[in-house]
Amino acid sequence: MSITAAFDIGGSKIEYARVGRDGTVSHRATLPTPHTRWADFRDAVASLVAADGGGATRIGISIAGTTDSATGIAQAANVPAVNGRHLENELSAALGVPVRVGNDADCFALAEATVGAGHGMPIVFGAILGTGVGGGLVIGGRMVRGAHGVTGEWGHGPIVAEAVAARGIPVIRCGCGQTGCLDSYGSARGMERIHAALRRRNPHQPRDHGGLARRRRGRRNGRSRPSSS
Ligand SMILES: [Zn+2]
Numbered sequence: 567m568s569i570t571a572a573f574d575i576g577g578s579k580i581e582y583a584r585v586g587r588d589g590t591v592s593h594r595a596t597l598p599t600p601h602t603r604w605a606d607f608r609d610a611v612a613s614l615v616a617a618d619g620g621g622a623t624r625i626g627i628s629i630a631g632t633t634d635s636a637t638g639i640a641q642a643a644n645v646p647a648v649n650g651r652h653l654e655n656e657l658s659a660a661l662g663v664p665v666r667v668g669n670d671a672d673c674f675a676l677a678e679a680t681v682g683a684g685h686g687m688p689i690v691f692g693a694i695l696g697t698g699v700g701g702g703l704v705i706g707g708r709m710v711r712g713a714h715g716v717t718g719e720w721g722h723g724p725i726v727a728e729a730v731a732a733r734g735i736p737v738i739r740c741g742c743g744q745t746g747c748l749d750s751y752g753s754a755r756g757m758e759r760i761h762a763a764l765r766r767r768n769p770h771q772p773r774d775h776g777g778l779a780r781r782r783r784g785r786r787n788g789r790s791r792p793s794s795s
Contacts, residue, residue, distance in 0.1 A: 571615055571622035574670065575599060575629040577644030577697070582614040585626075589681045593618045600647055607647040608660055615661060625665045627653065628673035630697075635715050640667070643741060644697075668709075670694075675702030675718065676709050691718065699749040699756075721749030735763050 572591075574581040577599060584593040595614050600606035615622050631642025633653065640648045658665040668676075675684075675692030684690030684704070694700040699721030703710045710717045727737045727746025738759060740747035750756050 568623045569621050571618065571625045573611065573614070573625070573627040573629075574673075575627060575645065576670070577601075577630060580610055580614065582618070584618060584622075599645055601645060602647055604647050604651060607645070608657065611657060612661055622661070622663055624663055625657070625661065626673075627657070627665065627667045628670040629653070629667060630670045632669055632715055633667055635711060669700075669702070669715065671700035671718065672702040672709055672711070672715075675704050679704035679707060693720065695752065696754060698753045721753065722747045726751055730760075734767060735760055 568587075570585045572583050572585045580597045580599050582593070582595045582597075583591045585591055595617060597610050597614060600610050611627075615625070629640070629642060629648070630644055631640055631648065633640045638652045638654055640651050640653045642648050653667045654665045657667075671692065671694050674694060675690060678684045678692050679687065679690035684692075688706060690704040692702045692704070701718040701720045703718040712718075716722070722740065722742045722744060724744050724746040726748055730746065730751060731737050735751075736759075737746050738750040738756075739745050740750045742749075751760060
């Protein structure tokens with residue numbers, strides 16, 4: 567019997583599940599992601615497989631990072647423990663079963679195209695708005711990775727620099743090396759940056775809702791809402 571063990575690995579946690587041939591998910595488990603040491607990361611993955619009986623015959627991993635299509639070497643900004651590692655080869659050697667690794671946005675798009683909202687559609691684009699702005703493109707049921715695996719990464723193009731500069735928001739240099747990427751503004755991190763920039767521009771605006779704070783003060787001082795008693 568074949569057992570597929572599936573992992574979704576992000577900057578904060580490793581999620582495990584067993585996936586049946588019909589797409590059913592069972593045996594869920596979670597561990598915090600070890601960030602810095604490769605051995606800790608490898609052992610965390612192995613422990614989740616072992617906790618499920620150790621019978622996995624193949625392993626699929628979706629990770630918040632990229633693997634070079636030519637060399638297979640991983641790069642993950644939020645999981646530096648895997649940087650410079652050939653994840654498929656090294657985890658396969660450690661666990662004794664075939665391992666396939668994909669970018670999490672690509673895996674999300676492929677899953678939606680196969681068994682989700684895009685099932686049966688000829689072209690599916692999966693868009694993620696989370697810690698970062700990511701995405702993946704599936705055409706005819708097959709993942710399109712493109713040169714250097716960046717197809718579908720709509721968060722990285724210098725498309726919003728002029729628009730944000732015109733509104734007095736600083737133009738931010740993105741972690742990818744470009745300037746003014748959508749990822750720098752439209753992601754959760756980006757919104758925090760915009761908030762911080764606006765706070766610096768209007769430092770005297772109250773932190774909480776001004777009107778609400780005034781109403782509360784008014785009630786305490788007996789100036790609002792006449793009492794019925
Ligand atoms: Zn970028």
